[in-house]
Amino acid sequence: MWLRNLLASAMVLGIYSLLMAALWVVLDAVDVAFTEAAVGAGVTTVLMLLAIALTGREEKRTRTKPWVPLAVSLTTAGLLVYATLGMPAFGIADAPAQLHVAPYYLQHGQAETGVPNVVTAVLASYRGFDTLGEVTVIFTAGMGVLVLLGSATRRRRRVPASAEKDSA
Amino acid sequence: MSDFLVLKVMAKILIPFILLFGFYVQMHGDYGPGGGFQAGVIVAAAFILYAIVFEIGTARRVAPMAVLVSIACLGVLLYAGVGVANLIYGGRFLEYGVLAHEAAHGNHIGILIVEIGVGMTVAAVMMIIFFSFARRR
Numbered sequence: 001m002w003l004r005n006l007l008a009s010a011m012v013l014g015i016y017s018l019l020m021a022a023l024w025v026v027l028d029a030v031d032v033a034f035t036e037a038a039v040g041a042g043v044t045t046v047l048m049l050l051a052i053a054l055t056g057r058e059e060k061r062t063r064t065k066p067w068v069p070l071a072v073s074l075t076t077a078g079l080l081v082y083a084t085l086g087m088p089a090f091g092i093a094d095a096p097a098q099l100h101v102a103p104y105y106l107q108h109g110q111a112e113t114g115v116p117n118v119v120t121a122v123l124a125s126y127r128g129f130d131t132l133g134e135v136t137v138i139f140t141a142g143m144g145v146l147v148l149l150g151s152a153t154r155r156r157r158r159v160p161a162s163a164e165k166d167s168a
Numbered sequence: 169m170s171d172f173l174v175l176k177v178m179a180k181i182l183i184p185f186i187l188l189f190g191f192y193v194q195m196h197g198d199y200g201p202g203g204g205f206q207a208g209v210i211v212a213a214a215f216i217l218y219a220i221v222f223e224i225g226t227a228r229r230v231a232p233m234a235v236l237v238s239i240a241c242l243g244v245l246l247y248a249g250v251g252v253a254n255l256i257y258g259g260r261f262l263e264y265g266v267l268a269h270e271a272a273h274g275n276h277i278g279i280l281i282v283e284i285g286v287g288m289t290v291a292a293v294m295m296i297i298f299f300s301f302a303r304r305r
Contacts, residue, residue: 034202038209038210042213112272124278125279
């Protein structure tokens with residue numbers, strides 16, 4: 001699909017995200033589907049639209065042809081597709097992912113945590129440290145945006161013009 | 169923006185239910201799909217919908233930036249605080265079992281509190297990002 005209109009591109013990305021969410025539902029990963037629909041299709045699209053509203057609707061026409069990035073993308077894609085050939089067959093019972101800690105979580109998760117949803121048990125309890133890290137990452141991202149795009153107390157107004165030019 | 173009557177009426181009807189659904193996802197995450205991340209995004213989406221369809225000034229007055237920043241900080245602190253509380257109760261960091269007499273019960277309480285912390289941070293950060301972007305216009 002070849003689009004120069006960035007608004008349309010953002011919409012296509014949102015639709016793609018929603019389709020991925022449907023795919024997760026088909027694969028029985030409802031928690032992931034939920035996140036994909038809420039974050040990927042919802043908030044990300046809104047943020048894209050805001051960014052487009054700030055910058056402009058049309059992609060700039062460039063005279064140079066993007067051969068090098070295209071080659072890098074295609075090579076990476078090719079390598080990734082090649083790597084999938086080494087993966088265990090889809091849904092096979094003795095894949096490494098099914099044999100390591102997953103059976104333990106499924107068998108003992110509810111008894112140990114009192115939480116019927118295994119995904120929540122793994123996310124918040126067994127892998128609680130990782131989730132703390134994730135929350136810190138989100139927090140840091142918010143603070144980063146705040147520092148870059150404006151402060152909590154509207155101190156931006158008093159910044160001298162030269163500093164404004166640098167930040168823009 | 170005063171022309172889009174259908175959008176405004178629909179948004180007005182939908183926003184309370186979006187918020188309610190957000191809180192349901194937050195508190196029900198241990199029984200069904202969902203949890204703090206999804207609930208935070210849904211609650212933020214209700215505010216963002218209001219800011220887009222109606223006016224952003226009112227949304228910003230309801231959720232001022234200083235309050236959002238405090239909520240984002242409190243969420244992370246709540247999460248880490250549960251870990252520290254476990255240390256005080258004699259467990260390891262984020263070992264929720266020590267919060268109650270039974271390990272499973274303590275785990276359940278710990279997961280609930282931690283998810284609330286996640287939800288607070290995610291909702292506040294999503295709104296911070298949205299308002300910061302929208303302010304530049």
